[in-house]
Amino acid sequence: xxxxxxxxxxxxxxxxxxxxxxxxxxxxxxxxxxxxxxxxxxxxxxxxxxxxxxxxxxxxxxxxxxxxxxxxxxxxxxxxxxxxxxxxxxxxxxxxxxxxxxxxxxxxxxxxxxxxxxxxxxxxxxxxxxxxxxxxxxxxxxxxxxxxxxxxxxxxxx
Amino acid sequence: xxxxxxxxxxxxxxxxxxxxxxxxxxxxxxxxxxxxxxxxxxxxxxxxxxxxxxxxxxxxxxxxxxxxxxxxxxxxxxxxxxxxxxxxxxxxxxxxxxxxxxxxxxxxxxxxxxxxxxxxxxxxxxxxxxxxxxxxxxxxxxxxxxxxxxxxxxxxxxxxxxxxxxxxxxxxxxxxxxxxxxxxxxxxxxxxxxxxxxxxxxxxxxxxxxxxxxxxxxxxxxxxxxxxxxxxxxxxxxxxxxxxxxxxxxxxxxxxxxxxxxxxxxxxxxxxxxxxxxxxxxxxxxxxxxxxxxxxxxxxxxxxxxxxxxxxxxxxxxxxxxxxxxxxxxxxxxxxxxxxxxxxxxxxxxxxxxxxxxxxxxxxxxxxxxxxxxxxxxxxxxxxxxxxxxxxxxxxxxxxxxxxxxxxxxxxxxxxxxxxxxxxxxxxxxxxxxxxxxxxxxxxxxxxxxxxxxxxxxxxxxxxxxxxxxxxxxxxxxxxxxxxxxxxxxxxxxxxxxxxxxxxxxxxxxxxxxxxxxxxxxxxxxxxxxxxxxxxxxxxxxxxxxxxxxxxxxxxxxxxxxxxxxxxxxxxxxxxxxxxxxxxxxxxxxxxxxxxxxxxxxxxxxxxxxxxxxxxxxxxxxxxxxxxxxxxxxxxxxxxxxxxxxxxxxxxxxxxxxxxxxxxxxxxxxxxxxxxxxxxxxxxxxxxxxxxxxxxxxxxxxxxxxxxxxxxxxxxxxxxxxxxxxxxxxxxxxxxxxxxxxxxxxxxxxxxxxxxxxxxxxxxxxxxxxxxxxxxxxxxxxxxxxxx
Ligand code: FES
Ligand code: FES
Numbered sequence: 001x002x003x004x005x006x007x008x009x010x011x012x013x014x015x016x017x018x019x020x021x022x023x024x025x026x027x028x029x030x031x032x033x034x035x036x037x038x039x040x041x042x043x044x045x046x047x048x049x050x051x052x053x054x055x056x057x058x059x060x061x062x063x064x065x066x067x068x069x070x071x072x073x074x075x076x077x078x079x080x081x082x083x084x085x086x087x088x089x090x091x092x093x094x095x096x097x098x099x100x101x102x103x104x105x106x107x108x109x110x111x112x113x114x115x116x117x118x119x120x121x122x123x124x125x126x127x128x129x130x131x132x133x134x135x136x137x138x139x140x141x142x143x144x145x146x147x148x149x150x151x152x153x154x155x156x157x158x
Numbered sequence: 159x160x161x162x163x164x165x166x167x168x169x170x171x172x173x174x175x176x177x178x179x180x181x182x183x184x185x186x187x188x189x190x191x192x193x194x195x196x197x198x199x200x201x202x203x204x205x206x207x208x209x210x211x212x213x214x215x216x217x218x219x220x221x222x223x224x225x226x227x228x229x230x231x232x233x234x235x236x237x238x239x240x241x242x243x244x245x246x247x248x249x250x251x252x253x254x255x256x257x258x259x260x261x262x263x264x265x266x267x268x269x270x271x272x273x274x275x276x277x278x279x280x281x282x283x284x285x286x287x288x289x290x291x292x293x294x295x296x297x298x299x300x301x302x303x304x305x306x307x308x309x310x311x312x313x314x315x316x317x318x319x320x321x322x323x324x325x326x327x328x329x330x331x332x333x334x335x336x337x338x339x340x341x342x343x344x345x346x347x348x349x350x351x352x353x354x355x356x357x358x359x360x361x362x363x364x365x366x367x368x369x370x371x372x373x374x375x376x377x378x379x380x381x382x383x384x385x386x387x388x389x390x391x392x393x394x395x396x397x398x399x400x401x402x403x404x405x406x407x408x409x410x411x412x413x414x415x416x417x418x419x420x421x422x423x424x425x426x427x428x429x430x431x432x433x434x435x436x437x438x439x440x441x442x443x444x445x446x447x448x449x450x451x452x453x454x455x456x457x458x459x460x461x462x463x464x465x466x467x468x469x470x471x472x473x474x475x476x477x478x479x480x481x482x483x484x485x486x487x488x489x490x491x492x493x494x495x496x497x498x499x500x501x502x503x504x505x506x507x508x509x510x511x512x513x514x515x516x517x518x519x520x521x522x523x524x525x526x527x528x529x530x531x532x533x534x535x536x537x538x539x540x541x542x543x544x545x546x547x548x549x550x551x552x553x554x555x556x557x558x559x560x561x562x563x564x565x566x567x568x569x570x571x572x573x574x575x576x577x578x579x580x581x582x583x584x585x586x587x588x589x590x591x592x593x594x595x596x597x598x599x600x601x602x603x604x605x606x607x608x609x610x611x612x613x614x615x616x617x618x619x620x621x622x623x624x625x626x627x628x629x630x631x632x633x634x635x636x637x638x639x640x641x642x643x644x645x646x647x648x649x650x651x652x653x654x655x656x657x658x659x660x661x662x663x664x665x666x667x668x669x670x671x672x673x674x675x676x677x678x679x680x681x682x683x684x685x686x687x688x689x690x691x692x693x694x695x696x697x698x699x700x701x702x703x704x705x706x707x708x709x710x711x712x713x714x715x716x717x718x719x720x721x722x723x724x725x726x727x728x729x730x731x732x733x734x735x736x737x738x739x740x741x742x743x744x745x746x747x748x749x750x751x752x753x754x755x756x757x758x759x760x761x762x763x764x765x766x767x768x769x770x771x772x773x774x775x776x777x778x779x780x781x782x783x784x785x786x787x788x789x790x791x792x793x794x795x796x797x798x799x800x801x802x803x804x805x806x807x808x809x810x811x812x813x814x815x816x817x818x819x820x821x822x823x824x825x826x827x828x829x830x831x832x833x834x835x836x837x838x839x840x841x842x843x844x845x846x847x848x849x850x851x852x853x854x855x856x857x858x859x860x861x862x863x864x865x866x867x868x869x870x871x872x873x874x875x876x877x878x879x880x881x882x883x884x885x886x887x888x889x890x891x892x893x894x895x896x897x898x899x900x901x902x903x904x905x906x907x908x909x910x911x912x913x914x915x916x917x918x919x920x921x922x923x924x925x926x927x928x929x930x931x932x933x934x935x936x937x938x939x940x941x942x943x944x945x946x
Contacts, residue, residue: 035198036191038425040375041457045865048375076191089189093181096831099839100657101188102375102425108189127873134865136373136426137657139838140873141882 007068009034010078016065024068025049025060028075036076036105040134047133050106051075057113059132076105079112087153088112088146097146099137106133111147119158121151175669176896179831180676182662184423184655193423196395197379197454204381205234207443207453208282210272210289211462212264215497215533215858216298216314219262219271219291227274227288232281235447236289237273242442243409246321247434248500249401251330251341251507251529253322254315255500255536257409257438264293265314265497266535267858268462273443275451298533300858302494303471305338305530313337314497314531324500329508329791331783338531340499343507345515345525345583345786353486353522357477361562365551367910367928369469369494369853371461372540373846373870376425378436378463379454382444385418392441393420396431397654398694399686401633405434406441421684427656428843429539429903432694433465433501461863465501465538466853468493468529470510472551476559477522482573484559486522491548494537495529501538503529508786513545513907514552516582516626516795517593518574523583525786533858541843542903545627546910550848550928553623553911557918567622567915568601575624582626585787588795590894592823595887596799597624599821603883604801612920615809618816621915623908624799628792629702629900633693634775637707639668639715641768643757645739647672647712650682652692653704658902659832660700664708666829667895671712673737690771700902701828702793705895706774715770722756722768794891796899797823800841800908804916811936813917815845817881818909823888826897833901834884840905841882846871848910848928922946 002017009032016031028034028051040048042061049060052074079086088111091097098104107130114121114129121129126147135143187193210222224236242258258270272289276282299305299312315321319334333339354360380394390412396402399419406417424431440453455463470493477486491510495503507527515523560570575594581587601607601622610618640648649668655661665679672678683689692704720731723741727734727749735744742750757766781788801819806812818841827833850869854861862868876882890897914925923938 029198030200033200035194038195038375039197040377040425041865043457043864043866046375076189080190085189092189093185096179096182096185096835098182098185098188099659099835100375100426101184101193101423102195102657104188105191123878131872131874134373134375134870134872135839136375136428136843136870137839138835139840139842139882140876141838141879142835144873144879 005065005069007065007073009073010075018065020066022065023061024051024063024065024073027065028060034075034077038102038105040102045134047106047110048103050109050133052109052113055113055116057110076108079108087157088115088150091146091150091153095142095146095149097138097143103133103135107135107143111150115151115154119151119155121148123148173670173896174673175666175676176828177826179829180662180666182659183665183676183681184661195376195425196393196422201450204450204452205275205277205447206279206282207273207275207440207451208279208286209270209439210274210286210291212267212269212271214264214293214295215267216296216312217264217293218296219259219264220294221292222272223290224272227285230281230285230288232277233285234275234277234449236275237442237446239271241446245409246500247405247409248324248504249432249502251324251504252499253324254318254340255435255498257435257442266533268535269497270439273439275443275447298858300532300534300855302469302492302530302532305532306336306492306528308336310338314533324504329781329783330505333528340495340529340531341504341507343527343786344784345511345523346784347583347585347787348522350486350488350522350524354477357485358480359478359562360475361478361555361559362475363555363558363926365472365474365554365926367470367547367550369466370540370847370851371464371466371853371868372428372430374426374428374430377455377457377460379452380437380440381450381452382440383450384444384448389416389418390441390445391418391420392437394437395424396421396437397424397427397656398432399684399689400652400691401694402434402437403686406437409438410441419686421654424654424656427695428541429543430464431656433538435501436463457865458860458863461853461860462535465536467540467544468495468503468506468537470494470544470547472548474551474555476555478559478563480563482563482565482570484518484520484574487520489525491527493529493544494532494534496532496534496536498536499529501536502543503537503539506544509543509545510548511583512628513542513549513625515584516576516588517624519576519580520583534855542906545625546906549623549625549907550910553908554914557915558924568597568606571597571622571624584791586789586791590825590889590891591795591797592888593624593626593797596797596821596823597622599885599887600799600801600819603819603885604803604817606801610803615807616805617808617920618803618805619916619918619920620801620803621912621919622799622801623912623915624797625904625907626795626797627904627907629699629794634773635692635703635707636690636771636773637704637711638690639708639711639770639772641715641719641753643754643767645753646678646680647674648680648682649708650689651704651708652683652689653700654695655683656695658695658836659829660695660704662832663701663705663828667705667708668712671709671716674739678739699900701898701900702895703774707772709895710772710774711770714772715768718768718770723751726756727751794894794899796901796904798904798908800912802909802912802916804913804920806917806920806935808921808939811932811939813849813930813935815877815913817877820884821887822884822901824886824901825888825891825894825899827886828896828898830886833886836901837884837905838882841909842871842876844906844909845875847906848913849930852929
């Protein structure tokens with residue numbers, strides 16, 4: 001039986017009807033049409049579904065939509081407000097951290113969760129932060145480099 | 159409008175956009191989440207399909223009872239084998255696969271038998287469980303060598319002598335005398351027996367390699383519907399819109415105008431998104447139900463349907479002279495193809511040799527490659543189409559050879575490495591090649607010769623591997639280039655952006671022609687209604703084929719532009735050139751005109767826009783199936799060498815890849831940043847496939863068809879960023895596009911043996927099976943300790 005659910009995503013309030021067993025990523029994608037978070041493994045192993053819940057990176061396939069009630073959900077669509085890009089997005093472009101792009105949303109949000117907490121991450125910090133995000137295309141090198149550059153840019157901005 | 163096919167000779171020094179690491183044209187879409195993938199579209203009222211699958215590895219279907227499933231609320235219809243065409247499909251070599259098993263036989267666990275369509279995927283799944291199928295189980299076979307034995311009691315495709323060949327099947331032969339052989343490829347060059355007689359030392363080995371999966375992040379998903387005029391539309395997360403269109407036409411006997419195929423950005427391919435079986439199923443459902451139907455794999459199903467790379471057994475024998483020359487090589491390679499090989503592995507009998515046949519100058523060569531049918535899930539193409547397997551054997555063998563002669567592995571390779579003008583194993587003369595420079599660069603970057611210190615239980619070693627890759631000259635490419643009045647150049651191509659960066663490459667090529675920035679180029683792809691004919695992003699062909707066609711189309715468009723401008727400016731077209739959206743006179747650059755004025759002036763007489771057309775074809779010379787000899791089998795040979803430094807824990811068998819170096823010969827690189835990206839990605843995928851990944855099957859049943867137990871490398875298994883070094887060493891190939899050669903699939907090939915060689919260097923243990931899991935290295939160390 002579908003149930004009414006209130007969700008706050010990227011600062012906007014939504015009301016949706018969804019079965020109680022639906023995961024957060026399913027409801028975002030199927031009911032709200034917010035599709036940047038992807039489904040790939042559905043077992044919590046790949047991180048393609050990563051979203052931020054109150055600023056923390058969580059796997060959207062392991063969280064029921066109902067568990068997100070009362071929390072702030074952020075997806076990649078909510079990252080840059082208006083025209084400008086977030087420094088992480090800019091660094092991903094400039095440093096070729098994107099190939100097929102299927103992991104990109106999860107990678108960028110895992111990076112954001114890290115950089116909001118840790119202004120001065122080491123390469124090891126970055127590796128730990130994205131250890132739950134698989135990328136089959138890039139070999140991670142350019143992703144790690146982009147996140148380190150973004151950290152620097154965010155420090156400059158602050 | 160003329161169609162032209164060009165070979166380009168512009169000097170690299172004159173290039174402004176090509177050869178530079180310009181940003182990807184799709185990156186903005188992708189970092190903002192605006193890039194659409196097939197699964198991001200969702201229509202109101204769409205139906206969802208799930209598949210009834212065989213629980214048996216080999217069985218005859220006696221009866222299918224769908225009455226309970228059809229009565230289940232929400233079920234809209236069920237597609238059965240009787241609804242499907244008889245035709246068998248396959249690409250390249252063997253057409254052995256029906257969309258549904260209309261011949262009444264299933265050949266692997268998980269083979270689709272029926273398609274259940276319902277209002278939600280949950281309902282469809284529940285109804286699948288209500289379909290009752292009666293089977294008569296047949297004896298099954300899972301081992302390739304057993305399947306190939308003449309007295310194997312099981313014949314998996316008893317009618318295989320009636321199957322037709324696929325589009326590129328010329329090189330690969332049917333093998334009627336061996337009941338379970340799907341295909342064979344032979345190489346006969348020189349006189350191998352004479353070579354072995356001349357040899358001072360003979361080295362013989364047997365290597366094996368496991369089945370591996372693509373592990374691309376986006377799973378299979380396809381939608382199909384019928385338009386009012388009876389056009390079948392299929393939108394899917396797959397590559398090759400035109401190839402699929404052709405296949406769907408053939409499969410269902412539809413005219414070309416009645417099939418439309420679409421795709422979006424693709425979330426990774428690695429060779430696994432070419433095969434049409436999946437579209438056939440969803441198209442059948444849409445045609446029967448006249449509704450929009452979606453079929454989406456679970457991750458587990460994605461393994462079943464995923465045309466994994468076959469496992470293989472490889473025997474290799476080299477004859478050597480004391481001075482270090484290789485005088486003869488003989489190989490027998492048997493691939494375990496599974497129940498069907500139409501997904502591409504039929505061709506693997508040839509392709510397994512493709513990473514090794516142009517690396518060294520070996521005068522006498524004899525190879526037999528076979529693909530065997532078994533009752534495991536089907537196999538197909540995966541990045542490099544089994545060339546990584548052959549290379550695993552041959553480049554491990556190179557180190558065994560060197561050690562047998564007491565030579566350094568680098569010195570031994572350099573002694574035999576192919577030079578300009580040598581002939582490869584296929585008899586083709588090699589030109590514009592730099593394999594020596596590639597291997598020297600890889601060795602230099604990994605500090606070959608400098609012994610690295612171990613630490614406690616950890617021992618360190620270094621290894622090398624070299625590969626060539628033949629770029630398959632399949633089917634031609636057409637490209638359209640439009641000049642739009644605001645100065646934008648629009649490129650329409652019919653292949654795919656699977657993540658490899660093709661859209662950026664064609665944008666760079668067009669930008670170079672018009673001397674503009676890539677942000678003034680708009681790339682349109684992914685719909686047979688709007689994109690011109692091309693084959694698919696396969697066999698690393700796109701940069702060469704689609705790229706050449708792009709340049710030809712741009713030149714055709716420029717020609718028309720100059721005619722138009724010439725009339726307006728009163729100057730001959732030959733006097734004109736273009737830059738930054740203006741046409742100018744070469745001798746008097748101040749005489750110039752923006753594109754927009756041209757169109758305004760001319761629109762009254764009918765020029766709304768300019769449309770340039772270009773195509774590229776490659777003419778292959780006759781090919782001798784008995785010897786594999788052909789004067790120009792592949793248009794070009796790129797090379798890649800890896801150096802690997804690894805640490806091995808001698809107590810636990812754990813292996814860590816510490817450093818990787820790459821020397822790459824892709825001629826003049828079109829976009830060095832994307833070359834690096836492909837290689838870095840290839841290295842990490844190869845780390846996975848050589849250390850961690852193995853598709854495990856027990857009596858044909860998947861044991862680890864999920865990302866929890868099919869373990870792919872995370873960043874933690876990857877070397878630190880500064881420890882991956884890539885350098886380009888090639889010289890421009892004058893027959894190539896701006897002097898460039900393709901790269902794509904080569905990036906896995908030489909890694910496996912380079913790592914095995916590093917493990918040997920560290921421990922003295924020669925690994926003969928890949929993946930070199932912790933367990934297998936542990937037992938290797940044990941045996942080695944006992945023997946010494
Ligand atoms: S889809 Fe959620 S972790 Fe893979
Ligand atoms: S860019 Fe393709 S999975 Fe990361």
